[in-house]
Ligand SMILES: Nc1ncnc2c1ncn2[C@@H]1O[C@H](COP(=O)(O)OP(=O)(O)OP(=O)(O)O)[C@@H](O)[C@H]1O
C-alpha cells in the first residue's frame with residue numbers, strides 16, 4: 001500500500017503539490033492524470049523520495065519514505081522518473097543489471113543475470129543488449145529504463161509517463177506487462193499517463209490532479225465523464241463507449257477550425 | 262514475491278548464461294596487459310644502466326619508483342572518484358585548484374608556524390596537520406559547489422579555474438615576501454618533482470593511500486551506482502549524498518598526500534583517467550580505478566625513464582606530463598562544445 005498524507009511541496013514559493021492525501025491499495029494499476037504542470041511528476045518524486053516534501057508523510061508498504069534506509073526501500077519500490085538520464089556511458093545490459101543492485105549490492109548471481117535477460121526480453125530489447133544507451137532511439141532507451149525498473153522486482157512501482165516515445169505495439173506490450181504484474185504478482189503500480197483513453201482501458205483507478213490538488217478520483221467509469229474531464233483539462237470533450245470501455249474524444253481541434261457552412 | 266514475468270511474446274529465450282562471462286572479460290584483459298606493461302617498465306627503470314655504486318643507485322631508483330607508485334595510486338583514485346561524484350569526466354580535483362590550495366596552506370603554515378618548527382617536528386606531523394586543515398577548508402566548499410544544486414559544468418570549471426588561480430597567486434605573493442631561507446626550504450614543494458622525496462613521508466603516504474585503496478575496494482559497486490546520478494542512485498538504494506561526501510573526503514586526503522609528496526600536478530590525473538577509460542571500455546570502478554593507477558605508474562616511471570636515460574634530461578618530467586594532460590583537457594572541452 002502507498003499512503004500519502006497531507007503532502008505539500010513547493011519550488012521556492014510556488015506551491016506545486018497542495019495538501020494531497022491519497023491511498024493506493026495493493027495490487028492494482030492506478031493512473032495519475034492531469035494537465036501539464038499539474039504536479040504529477042512532483043507528487044511521484046515525493047513518493048519516490050527524490051524530493052523532500054515541505055509537509056506530510058508518505059509511506060510505502062508501511063515504511064516512511066523519508067526515514068527508511070534507502071537500501072531497504074529500494075527492495076520494495078522501483079521508480080521510472082520522467083526524462084531519466086545517466087551521465088555514464090552504459091550498454092543496455094549494464095543498465096538493466098543495475099536493477100538488481102538493491103538485492104545483490106553489486107554481486108549478481110546467475111539467477112540475477114537470468115532475471116535481467118528476462119526483463120530485456122519482455123521489453124523486446126534483447127537484440128540491443130550490447131548497444132550503448134546513447135546509440136539507440138528514444139523509445140528503445142525508454143524501454144531499457146523500464147526493463148531496469150522491472151528487473152528491480154519490487155512490489156511497488158512508480159512509472160512517470162512510461163508510454164512516452166513508445167510506438168503503438170510497444171505501448172500495448174508495456175500496458176500488458178503492467179497489467180500482468182498487477183494481476184499475477186500483486187504489484188501496486190502508479191503511473192502517469194497523458195493518454196486518458198489508455199488509462200480508461202487498463203487502469204483500475206484514476207486520480208486526476210490539477211493545480212497541485214486531487215480534483216477527482218475513482219474507477220474509470222466514474223472519472224471518464226464529460227463534465228469531470230472538461231473541468232480537469234479545460235477542453236470540451238465527448239465520451240463514447242467502445243466495447244464497454246469509455247473513450248474521450250476532445251473537440252478542441254474542431255473548435256480551432258473556422259466554422260464552415 | 263518473485264514469480265515469473267511471463268506474458269508478451271517472449272522474444273527468443275536469451276543468452277542468460279552467456280552474458281556474465283562475456284562481461285568482465287575485456288576489463289580483465291586490459292588489467293592483465295596494463296599490469297604486464299607496468300612490471301616491464303618498472304623492471305627496465307630499476308635494472309638497466311646499472312653502473313658504479315649499484316646499491317646506492319638501486320636504492321635511489323627504488324625510492325623514486327615507490328614515490329611514483331604512491332602518487333600514481335593517489336591521483337588515479339582521486340580523479341576517477343571525482344568523475345563519479347560530479348557526473349562528468351572533465352573536472353578533476355587539480356583542475357578545481359585543490360592542489361594549489363594545499364600548496365597555499367603549506368606556505369601559510371611555514372609563515373605562521375615557521376620553517377624551523379616544521380623541520381624540527383618532521384615532515385609527517387606537518388603533513389597530518391596540513392591535511393586536516395585542508396579537509397576542514399575544502400570539504401564544505403566542495404560539497405556546496407559540487408553537491409549543492411544543479412550548476413552547469415562550465416560554471417563549476419570557471420569557479421575552479423578562478424579559485425585555483427587565486428590560490429596560486431596568493432601563494433606566490435606570500436612566497437615572494439617570505440624570508441629567503443624559508444623559501445629555500447619550501448621551494449621543493451611548489452613544483453612537481455618525483456625524485457628525492459623524504460622516505461618517512463613516502464611511508465606515510467603509502468599508508469594513507471593504502472587506506473584509500475581499501476575504501477574503494479569496499480565501495481566499488483556502490484560507486485558504480487553513485488555515478489549514475491542522484492535520481493537513479495537514490496531509487497537503487499544508494500544514499501548519494503552520504504556516499505559522495507565520503508568519496509570527497511577520500512579525494513581531498515589523497516590530493517593532499519600526492520601534493521605533499523611531489524607537489525601540484527594539474528593534468529596528470531585527467532590524462533591517466535581518460536587513457537584508462539579508453540583502454541577499459543567500462544564504467545565499473547573495479548576496473549577503471551586499477552587501470553588508471555597502472556596507466557599512471559607507466560606514465561610516470563616510463564616518462565622518467567625516457568627523459569632521464571634516453572634523452573638525458575633530468576627533472577622536467579612534470580612539464581611533459583602536464584603538457585600532454587593539458588592537451589587532453591582542451592580536447593575534451595572542445596569536443597563537449599562541438600556536441
Ligand atoms: N525543478 C523545478 N523548479 C521549479 N519549478 C518546477 C520544477 N519542476 C517542476 N516545476 C513546476 O512545478 C509544477 C509542477 O510540475 P510537474 O513536473 O510536477 O508537472 P506534471 O504534472 O508532471 O506535468 P507534465 O505533464 O508536463 O509532466 C509546474 O508548474 C512546473 O513548472
Ligand SMILES: [Mg+2]
Nearest residue numbers: 040041042082
Ligand atoms: Mg511530469
